[in-house]
Amino acid sequence: MNSSVNELESRLLKTGSERLALLGKHSDVLMQAYTRDEVPLESLSDSALRKLLAARILWRPDEHSGVKLAPKVRELIAEMLADETRRHVNADVAETLELIRALVHSYREARSRGEHWRLEQQLMRLRQEVDDLNGRFADAIDSLWQRLNSDFGFVSQLNDKIRENDRAQKQIARLLDGLALINFDELIELVGSDGSLRKLLISQLQQQLSHHYTGLREVQRRLIELMARFRKQQARSRLISGMAAFMREHPGFMPSNYARRSEVPALVNQAAPLNAAAAPALDRNLECQVLADLLHQLPQPRHTTQTVEAAAPAQAQESSLAAARQQALKQDVEHFYLSVIDQPQAEPVSALEYLHESPLEWPDEIWLFQVIAEYQGLPRNDQRAFRLKQQETQASAFNHLRLIHDVELQLAV
Numbered sequence: 231m232n233s234s235v236n237e238l239e240s241r242l243l244k245t246g247s248e249r250l251a252l253l254g255k256h257s258d259v260l261m262q263a264y265t266r267d268e269v270p271l272e273s274l275s276d277s278a279l280r281k282l283l284a285a286r287i288l289w290r291p292d293e294h295s296g297v298k299l300a301p302k303v304r305e306l307i308a309e310m311l312a313d314e315t316r317r318h319v320n321a322d323v324a325e326t327l328e329l330i331r332a333l334v335h336s337y338r339e340a341r342s343r344g345e346h347w348r349l350e351q352q353l354m355r356l357r358q359e360v361d362d363l364n365g366r367f368a369d370a371i372d373s374l375w376q377r378l379n380s381d382f383g384f385v386s387q388l389n390d391k392i393r394e395n396d397r398a399q400k401q402i403a404r405l406l407d408g409l410a411l412i413n414f415d416e417l418i419e420l421v422g423s424d425g426s427l428r429k430l431l432i433s434q435l436q437q438q439l440s441h442h443y444t445g446l447r448e449v450q451r452r453l454i455e456l457m458a459r460f461r462k463q464q465a466r467s468r469l470i471s472g473m474a475a476f477m478r479e480h481p482g483f484m485p486s487n488y489a490r491r492s493e494v495p496a497l498v499n500q501a502a503p504l505n506a507a508a509a510p511a512l513d514r515n516l517e518c519q520v521l522a523d524l525l526h527q528l529p530q531p532r533h534t535t536q537t538v539e540a541a542a543p544a545q546a547q548e549s550s551l552a553a554a555r556q557q558a559l560k561q562d563v564e565h566f567y568l569s570v571i572d573q574p575q576a577e578p579v580s581a582l583e584y585l586h587e588s589p590l591e592w593p594d595e596i597w598l599f600q601v602i603a604e605y606q607g608l609p610r611n612d613q614r615a616f617r618l619k620q621q622e623t624q625a626s627a628f629n630h631l632r633l634i635h636d637v638e639l640q641l642a643v
Contacts, residue, residue, distance in 0.1 A: 253303075260299065263298065268295075269298060283297070300369075301365035333355055337424075338424075356431075360430060360435060367439075377394065389464075414435075576640060581598055
């Protein structure tokens with residue numbers, strides 16, 4: 231036990247020293263990230279960035295956003311600088327939501343007054359508050375995984391492991407209660423029609439909360455699995471300890487031979503009854519007549535006869551016919567694209583002229599629609615290889631609807 235404690239202490243000292251050294255080595259970049267919204271990646275090498283992300287000094291909220299300071303590091307810097315505007319006194323979710331509502335109101339007031347500098351400042355603070363909120367949930371889930379992977383292994387007693395599991399379950403319940411406080415209907419009404427706020431407080435926040443819910447479900451599933459394993463080990467250890475205590479009290483106890491007893495206790499007699507297997511003995515001449523009589527007594531199945539004329543041919547389902555027709559249209563359009571590629575001088579080819587000159591019998595409207603859809607379904611690199619020109623006119627002077635009459639496809643040189 232003492233060796234495991236010393237090993238844990240030495241590991242903590244080594245990890246803490248390495249992360250403090252990272253803070254000192256990259257202090258300039260971290261302070262630039264503190265004053266801005268994101269970390270200036272041009273000042274960091276790839277190896278340094280990987281080390282800072284692994285040490286949870288920096289973090290990336292999602293794959294579409296930039297790298298930012300971890301909430302705990304930002305709070306540490308704000309605490310050392312006595313920066314009250316960025317220091318979180320209360321880590322409660324409700325308090326953070328109240329601060330977000332106040333910042334949204336300040337943002338809308340600055341927008342109505344035309345104060346653009348204040349507008350950008352409030353928007354940056356809103357991003358930081360949302361990042362801090364997501365970072366707190368992410369750190370809590372990460373700490374739960376750390377507890378599962380390390381703390382349970384350093385607890386020697388089984389009852390202590392069960393108590394650790396119960397603590398983790400209660401922490402998950404508190405995190406779920408905190409996530410339930412975020413009401414997106416209220417946030418939608420709060421942000422109104424502002425695009426920046428809707429992207430920040432609705433779409434991005436909802437995606438990140440969904441990721442947090444998924445992480446909590448995985449942790450909870452692992453905790454339940456461990457609890458079942460701990461309970462099973464506890465039952466076995468209690469059985470063994472009880473048997474050992476009984477043997478200490480009765481040192482001359484000898485278990486009897488239950489196989490030679492006429493009445494076996496119900497606790498021991500748990501075997502399922504055996505069913506005797508039976509099969510006809512075809513090699514015995516005396517039983518052949520009995521088997522033949524039994525076969526003659528079996529009822530014969532009655533099958534209704536059906537004439538050949540009454541049998542109707544199998545009809546294909548409408549869905550399969552529609553799918554086959556759609557696949558044939560797609561292949562004809564692909565042949566049209568291949569014919570454009572085979573043009574020697576890369577001249578534009580009219581889709582309707584190709585249709586009328588070929589033996590195809592597709593309607594003009596469906597043909598043009600499939601040609602345009604095939605072009606839009608190509609990857610961006612493949613789209614650059616073609617030039618699609620639509621011959622269209624306005625429906626009327628009072629109707630701005632554009633009517634497409636033909637499509638010309640040309641290979642880009």
